[in-house]
Amino acid sequence: MTPTSLLSAKARALLERRNITPGIAYYWRTQWRRQLLFVVIYLAMVSVLYAAHWHLAATLMLGFVIGRTVRDIRWYQTLAREWPSNEEMLDWQKIERLAAEDPS
Numbered sequence: 001m002t003p004t005s006l007l008s009a010k011a012r013a014l015l016e017r018r019n020i021t022p023g024i025a026y027y028w029r030t031q032w033r034r035q036l037l038f039v040v041i042y043l044a045m046v047s048v049l050y051a052a053h054w055h056l057a058a059t060l061m062l063g064f065v066i067g068r069t070v071r072d073i074r075w076y077q078t079l080a081r082e083w084p085s086n087e088e089m090l091d092w093q094k095i096e097r098l099a100a101e102d103p104s
Helices: 003-017 024-051 055-089 092-100
Strands: none
Touching (some): 024 055
């Protein structure tokens, strides 16, 4: 993707969220596939480590998975709390113009 098409895609995403008050549930609904993929991969790694009798490494990896998930939850909470003020500072006319640009 070109920088212009990335900017256009981001502008379209912002316009979609414009009239939504995103809470933590909104972010989880939009990110659940990504979160599930990471959790499955990491838990598979934990299982392999445990099966190899590397229990300390498996425990550390499990702690990493839990910490990563908690970090993401806190991040989504912060995004939800900050959205009203961020929304006020955005130049919606410019965003609408960027969203309308043809990325090709």
